[in-house]
Amino acid sequence: MKRKHETPQNALADIALLLLIFFLITTQFPKEEGIQTTLPPLALKHVSQEYEEIDIWLNAEDQVMLNGQLTEIGLVSNRIYQQLRLGSTNTRINLKSHVNSSYVAYVEVYDEVKKAYKHWYEKESITRFGKAFHLLSPQEKGVLQKEHLIEIFEGDLVH
DSSP states (O other): OOOOOOOOHHHHHHHHHHHHHHHHHHOOOOOOOOOOOOOOOOOOOOTTOOOEEEEEEEOTTOOEEETTEEEOGGGHHHHHHHHHHHSOSOEEEEEEEETTSOHHHHHHHHHHHHHHHHHHHHHHHHHHHSSOGGGSOHHHHHHHHHHTOOOEEEEEEOO
C-alpha cells in the first residue's frame, strides 16, 4: 500500500495571508514632503482693510520681477525686508509664476519671501525685547507676527 503525501492547500493560503499582513504592518512608507507652510486660520477679513502689496512674478525663463523691476532671486529677501521695515503692518505678497517656470526657481523665490519675514522678526525681536526671536515667549512672538503676518497669495500666469 502506497501512501500519498498531500499538503493541505488551505494552510498555504493562511500562511500567505499572514505574511502579507505582517509585511504591510512592518513596512515603513516614506512621507513625501512638499513646501512647508502654515495656513492662516479661516476667518473673514474686512474688505476695507488696506494692504501694501508686493508683486512677485516668475516668468518662463525663471526671471523674477519684483514690483515691476527685474531682480535676481538671491536679492528678493533683502528687497522684501526693506519694504517690510518701511511699510505698513498689512503687507501682502502676490507670488505668481508662469506655467513653464521651474519648480526649483519657484521654491527658491518662496524661500526668499519666508527669509525676509524671518529676518524682520529677528531684527524686531532684538529691538523691542532685547533677545533673539526663538527665545521669545509665545505671547511676544504673537505680537510681532500679528504686525506682519506672512500672507502669500499664489497663482499661475498663463501668458
